[in-house]
Amino acid sequence: MTAKENILKRLRxxxxxxxxxxxxxxxxxxxxxxxxxxxxxxxxxxxxVVAMQGNLIDTLAAAGVDVTNLxxxxxxxQDKALNPDAVADVGELGGLYTAVVSGRVGVAENGAVWVPVxxxxxxxxxxxxxxxxxxxxxxxxxxxxxxxxxxxLDGLAYGAFISGPSKTADIEQALVLGAHGAMKxxxxxx
Amino acid sequence: MRVALFVPCFVNxxxxxxGEASYKLLTSLGLDVDYPLEQTCCGQPMGNAGYEKDAEPxxxxxxxxxxxxxxxxxxxxxxxxxxxxxxxxxxxxxxxHKCLSSRIYEICEFLHDVVKPTALEARxxxxxxxxxxxxxxxxxxxxxxSEQNIPYYSKLHNLLSLVEGVEVVEPERRDECCGFGxxxxxxxxxxxxxxxxxxxxxxxxxxxxxxxxxxxSCLMHMQGVIEREKLSIRTKHIVEILTAQE
Amino acid sequence: xSCHAVKAKAFLKNEERALWHDKAxxxxxxxxxxxAYSLPEWESLREQASQIKERVLGNLADYLEEFERNATxxxxxVHWAESGEEMNAIVAQIIKEKGAKHLVKSKSxxxxxxxxxPYLEERGVEVVESDLGERxxxxxxxxPSHIVLPAIHIKREEVGELFEEKLSTEKxxxxxxxxxxxxxxxxxxxxxxxxxxxxxxxxxxxxxxVFAVCTNEGNADMxxxxxxxxIAIMGLEKIVPDMESxxxxxxxxxxxxxxxxxxxxxxxxxxxxxxKEIHLIIVDNGRTKSLADAEHRTMLKCMRCGAxxxxxxxxxxxxxxxxxxFIPGPLGINLGMLRSPEAYGGNxxxxxxxxxxxxxxxxxxxxxxxxxxxxxxxxxxxxxDSKKKMIVKAMNLxxxxxxxxxxxxxxxxxxPRFVYNNGINPWxxxxxxxxxxAKKSFRVLWNEGKIKR
Numbered sequence: 060m061t062a063k064e065n066i067l068k069r070l071r072x073x074x075x076x077x078x079x080x081x082x083x084x085x086x087x088x089x090x091x092x093x094x095x096x097x098x099x100x101x102x103x104x105x106x107x108v109v110a111m112q113g114n115l116i117d118t119l120a121a122a123g124v125d126v127t128n129l130x131x132x133x134x135x136x137q138d139k140a141l142n143p144d145a146v147a148d149v150g151e152l153g154g155l156y157t158a159v160v161s162g163r164v165g166v167a168e169n170g171a172v173w174v175p176v177x178x179x180x181x182x183x184x185x186x187x188x189x190x191x192x193x194x195x196x197x198x199x200x201x202x203x204x205x206x207x208x209x210x211x212l213d214g215l216a217y218g219a220f221i222s223g224p225s226k227t228a229d230i231e232q233a234l235v236l237g238a239h240g241a242m243k244x245x246x247x248x249x
Numbered sequence: 250m251r252v253a254l255f256v257p258c259f260v261n262x263x264x265x266x267x268g269e270a271s272y273k274l275l276t277s278l279g280l281d282v283d284y285p286l287e288q289t290c291c292g293q294p295m296g297n298a299g300y301e302k303d304a305e306p307x308x309x310x311x312x313x314x315x316x317x318x319x320x321x322x323x324x325x326x327x328x329x330x331x332x333x334x335x336x337x338x339x340x341x342x343x344x345x346h347k348c349l350s351s352r353i354y355e356i357c358e359f360l361h362d363v364v365k366p367t368a369l370e371a372r373x374x375x376x377x378x379x380x381x382x383x384x385x386x387x388x389x390x391x392x393x394x395s396e397q398n399i400p401y402y403s404k405l406h407n408l409l410s411l412v413e414g415v416e417v418v419e420p421e422r423r424d425e426c427c428g429f430g431x432x433x434x435x436x437x438x439x440x441x442x443x444x445x446x447x448x449x450x451x452x453x454x455x456x457x458x459x460x461x462x463x464x465x466s467c468l469m470h471m472q473g474v475i476e477r478e479k480l481s482i483r484t485k486h487i488v489e490i491l492t493a494q495e
Numbered sequence: 496x497s498c499h500a501v502k503a504k505a506f507l508k509n510e511e512r513a514l515w516h517d518k519a520x521x522x523x524x525x526x527x528x529x530x531a532y533s534l535p536e537w538e539s540l541r542e543q544a545s546q547i548k549e550r551v552l553g554n555l556a557d558y559l560e561e562f563e564r565n566a567t568x569x570x571x572x573v574h575w576a577e578s579g580e581e582m583n584a585i586v587a588q589i590i591k592e593k594g595a596k597h598l599v600k601s602k603s604x605x606x607x608x609x610x611x612x613p614y615l616e617e618r619g620v621e622v623v624e625s626d627l628g629e630r631x632x633x634x635x636x637x638x639p640s641h642i643v644l645p646a647i648h649i650k651r652e653e654v655g656e657l658f659e660e661k662l663s664t665e666k667x668x669x670x671x672x673x674x675x676x677x678x679x680x681x682x683x684x685x686x687x688x689x690x691x692x693x694x695x696x697x698x699x700x701x702x703x704x705v706f707a708v709c710t711n712e713g714n715a716d717m718x719x720x721x722x723x724x725x726i727a728i729m730g731l732e733k734i735v736p737d738m739e740s741x742x743x744x745x746x747x748x749x750x751x752x753x754x755x756x757x758x759x760x761x762x763x764x765x766x767x768x769x770x771k772e773i774h775l776i777i778v779d780n781g782r783t784k785s786l787a788d789a790e791h792r793t794m795l796k797c798m799r800c801g802a803x804x805x806x807x808x809x810x811x812x813x814x815x816x817x818x819x820x821f822i823p824g825p826l827g828i829n830l831g832m833l834r835s836p837e838a839y840g841g842n843x844x845x846x847x848x849x850x851x852x853x854x855x856x857x858x859x860x861x862x863x864x865x866x867x868x869x870x871x872x873x874x875x876x877x878x879x880d881s882k883k884k885m886i887v888k889a890m891n892l893x894x895x896x897x898x899x900x901x902x903x904x905x906x907x908x909x910x911p912r913f914v915y916n917n918g919i920n921p922w923x924x925x926x927x928x929x930x931x932x933a934k935k936s937f938r939v940l941w942n943e944g945k946i947k948r
Contacts, residue, residue: 437497
């Protein structure tokens with residue numbers, strides 16, 4: 060018998076009676092002004108939220124981003140940014156730059172944004188110094204329950220909910236931003 | 250309604266004044282209170298030490314002693330919660346009497362939920378720091394446990410509000426364990442004392458003159474720390490405050 | 496004394512440090528409370544999580560098969576390991592096949608459980624822990640003292656000295672921001688140099704064949720983004736049925752663990768990108784045995800948030816190393832007993848039965864009730880403390896004989912205090928005075944008619 064067969068056999072002997080999957084018994088929290096709460100939460104987790112002003116590149120510049128040093132798979136930045144999928148070796152994405160990506164769903168309760176990766180590279184999302192996520196303000200939902208209902212995994216290799224910049228408190232519980240990934244996270248709402 | 254007073258073993262030997270105040274408190278509310286003799290121990294120390302089965306004869310004895318009463322009331326949340334939790338497993342009582350576990354109450358709980366007095370003839374013009382004991386809070390529901398997101402309530406606080414002159418405060422970390430824990434206090438004595446010191450310090454930091462609560466065992470442990478370190482605060486069981494005439 | 500009591504006493508010798516440890520962890524508990532209080536549905540959410548896990552445990556075989564089917568369809572290579580040794584061997588085999596030498600890994604309690612890192616190092620593989628806390632304890636050559644905050648017992652000055660020696664940081668600089676950013680530079684090189692990555696698994700979603708990895712630092716995702724082969728290891732209880740369930744658990748995990756509304760990164764791995772591979776190893780290592788234990792199977796609901804440790808007044812004051820099992824606190828006491836009562840029975844005394852752990856657990860595991868049950872099993876299992884047994888026997892004798900007890904109570908106040916209130920009595924030796932026996936017990940006063948209305 061294989062390990063799998065042994066394990067499954069033991070599980071079937073041990074797991075006992077099946078119980079039904081529970082139905083939700085509660086109404087998740089709702090926010091009066093979802094976008095305002097989302098903004099508040101992004102700030103609480105160390106990120107920033109700005110509104111789109113004109114086009115994307117102007118908004119980036121206004122947010123203090125060095126627009127000559129961008130990595131982005133976004134269509135509209137193709138002449139301004141390095142496309143992560145275009146690099147031959149992923150190691151080239153290990154340096155210092157700002158990454159601009161597209162978010163699909165914002166979650167008001169925790170400031171997280173769902174960032175699906177449709178290309179073949181995702182290293183820029185984590186290795187960058189500054190992560191900028193562009194998000195439609197109409198796509199902000201209340202809670203993770205709503206978010207899970209909105210996201211589609213079909214055909215996707217990878218996606219992540221990202222809530223603020225990389226952080227750690229592993230030295231005496233002192234909060235430090237930029238443990239490995241982005242030191243800064245900015246959400247641009249349009 | 251026939252009410253029996255359950256005076257736990259150590260309260261009987263160390264704190265007869267707590268038994269006395271309990272009796273006074275219950276009778277002052279017009280209750281007919283009896284005290285069956287030959288009470289010993291409910292068996293909690295054995296249970297917490299890992300010898301719950303050894304408590305069986307004690308459970309049988311308690312069931313027999315208190316068989317005739319509608320309510321059994323004791324001034325110790327911890328002992329009462331043990332009877333409630335463990336006796337359905339331990340006592341093989343038969344006949345017409347319901348298992349003691351369904352008839353036993355901690356005295357404050359009994360007053361608050363069953364007797365529901367609207368006034369007490371008590372006066373205690375002092376500041377007291379409430380000791381929310383673990384078993385009182387988390388097993389018995391005397392107050393809202395700090396871990397849970399439920400509306401705040403405190404049965405002890407509600408009862409104390411009927412006492413004239415008393416000022417009630419709660420320490421920082423309002424329901425953290427004081428470190429008694431039955432045989433834990435001996436087996437893990439270093440940790441037990443460390444927890445006791447921290448707890449007493451937090452009670453003292455409130456500026457209260459007294460630590461009060463519904464569990465004599467916690468108070469005993471803290472009193473031991475207070476005396477060793479010659480601290481100024483004192484412990485007093487809540488029934489003594491609910492019957493005080495200062 | 497139990498082995499926990501001995502080590503706890505030693506830890507408490509340094510009072511200032513014990514106090515510091517207690518405060519650091521209580522602050523985490525308070526952060527957790529603020530999150531819990533901020534959600535009106537918190538208690539319902541916990542109940543929901545508990546019931547979902549109940550459902551999972553009762554159907555684990557089917558869910559695992561469903562998960563494997565979907566994950567395989569997505570292109571993930573699924574392996575099964577009955578034991579830690581089997582898991583280690585599979586990992587080593589994959590590394591060998593890939594010709595890899597440098598493994599960068601994120602935090603995994605399963606790896607600790609199976610002693611994976613030393614196993615691989617013996618076989619010439621460089622294993623780099625990429626979580627900052629894990630990296631600190633790895634460089635210090637010690638074990639994590641907490642499952643979520645591995646270096647919580649180490650002071651900043653000690654990290655400063657360690658980094659000065661190992662990473663050539665500035666002498667005397669122990670600023671956490673400085674040290675974290677130096678570690679970032681050091682680990683960035685390791686990420687770029689790695690040829691294989693490893694992560695744990697927080698949740699495996701059966702309906703999708705997808706698994707979730709949650710970190711705050713982004714170290715798991717850095718590792719997997721820069722390497723072509725990703726090995727993920729999971730205990731077989733990590734299954735959740737579907738995305739709806741994942742919503743429940745992601746709402747609870749970080750709030751309970753660190754008091755954050757969600758971990759910074761909640762990554763969902765569905766399939767390897769072109770030219771890359773994901774291997775996922777499903778590990779038993781005693782879990783099916785735990786599932787068969789009707790009294791204690793509820794422990795398999797645990798999602799490893801560490802909230803029970805942060806709230807435990809004993810853990811906070813005694814540190815992770817006072818427990819002999821690699822997981823400390825209420826969780827570790829229980830998991831140690833499930834692993835081996837003979838080896839880890841010495842931790843069961845480390846609980847005052849305050850029940851706070853049961854109240855914070857996001858999956859509503861009744862940790863304290865479980866410890867109470869284990870205590871009852873100590874004697875039948877033959878691992879009980881003989882002194883404690885004697886004390887209980889003495890209590891039995893007294894309490895079962897009212898006449899004996901009454902006689903004792905009558906005599907006690909006349910025994911000179913120094914006879915029992917002294918350094919030999921462990922009650923006193925540790926820093927307490929004995930209580931005072933009343934001249935007349937309540938029973939005597941009652942019989943004398945002195946108890947009046």
